[in-house]
Amino acid sequence: MEKKATSPGRRQFLKTAALSACGALCAASPVQAQTSGEILRVWSCGGLAEAMMPANVAFEAAHGVKVAYTGAFAAALGKSLLGSATADVFAGRVLDLAKKLRQSGKMASFMPLCFTRYVLVTPKGNPAGIQNVMDMARPGVRVVLAPEASPPGGAAALKILEKAGILEAAQKNAVTMGSCVQRTMDDILSGRGDVSIVEYRVTKLPAFTGRMEVVNIDEGLFPPPPMTFTVGVMTSAVNKPLAEAYVRYLTSPEGQAAFEQHGFVPAFSEKGRQLVEKYGVKDV
């Protein structure tokens, strides 16, 4: 049988791929961890993730420990914690969940961490001239809603419209009735819609920051809780003093700054203290 010649192109491709792989593997040398080997297991509401990550890095650097962080839908994590799952610290969104964890003996103590707030978002330049919530009922304004979005996103927006007395009119103006807040933002960025209601923190996500106009909503129209985020030490904490130090860090001026930067109202600010009183964020 005649020996088949492999084309130079294919051979060259294989050599290049092999060299690229070696290069990639060499470049990806692991970073030396400067930690004591101790691990702090922190769970939080997924909405806090962008703020928690830099806070975790700072805490790791200051204490020489590793923070094993999980961020996801707080109600789901809470359900797991009320079952057999364990963590050292839990920062959840719903005040009632924190109270339930305390009452069931799963959480040793909790503190207010921060609050969310709602805003109107419009495309750059605010082409429809949106000034307040009432404008969402104006004929011809293209409203973007996401009633099916996971809580509190979609339902909260509907509640605000209901409190403003324009739910029906705004729904008539809806060009999108979606199921995802992030897709809502895409509709606004692309100009398919003129206005939507989102949490202010969403406008601070890297994908959206600075790419739209933000109009404040009168606080009187805000929906009932969940507006509050709390942070607490779990009774299952392996190293309770370390978990308490972490909570202290998150509620310190430095820790609170991370939450403010990512669109939350820090609990330990003048505004935050008013909200603590308003929503009764007290340990049970």
Place this chain on the structure above:
Amino acid sequence: MSESAMAESGVAGRLRVLRRRLVQVVGAAVLGQWSLYGVLRCPFVVPYVSCQNCPVITCHGRLVSMYWGFWLLLPLSAVVAGRAFCGWACPGGLAVQLLGKFAPFGRKWGSALIRVAGAGKYLALVVGLFVFYAMGQPRADVPIRIGGFFESVALTFEHANLLWLVRSAVVLGFLALGLLAAGAWCRFACPTGGVLEAVKGLSFLKVFKTSACNGCGKCTRVCEMVTRPEEVNCTNCGDCLDSCPVGAIGFGRKPREK
């Protein structure tokens, strides 16, 4: 073929497989994390397609360059070399092929059952399209936005709804089936493989067989997809290039034969 020629082709064949494995390892290094997330942590029913809207922030599918790079290069690879992605770069393909080394069944080429089962990947494709377009690509699980991999996988399974559990059970079931029937997932169930299979006839380059083929089946015996060049499930992997005793297999543009 003389004994020395046979020995030479055996060495060349092993080198060929080794080179392909190396490329597959590179593929796994680049796409492996995304691949695993898609199966075990993606909250959507159809994974790998809604990544830019997904809240799981640690998944590599959220990287714009990774996501768009993959979805632009995949059709390009199909135009150039048919189903070559499956045999050369897919991390799932690598896993399936390695599992297939232990498989005692599924290597009987051309059996009626195997032919019927091969339509499964088109069925999977139709179901995927239905879920995406008709059902609106539902999010059927709680996205674990960030967290240790195994802990997050456990939470993902704990909070999944039925639809998510069914799709994951099908994928993992077919992967496990690969321990019994060689290449089960790639040959019978992969929807991406189904798309590539459907369009591979249009590719510029391919592993082909000429009319000199006498149907001895030696190429099938070295093939991890248990097929022959140009036939169903051929991924242009090239493992068979040195296996043909009559030199009927080649790679490139298929020569015209009278």
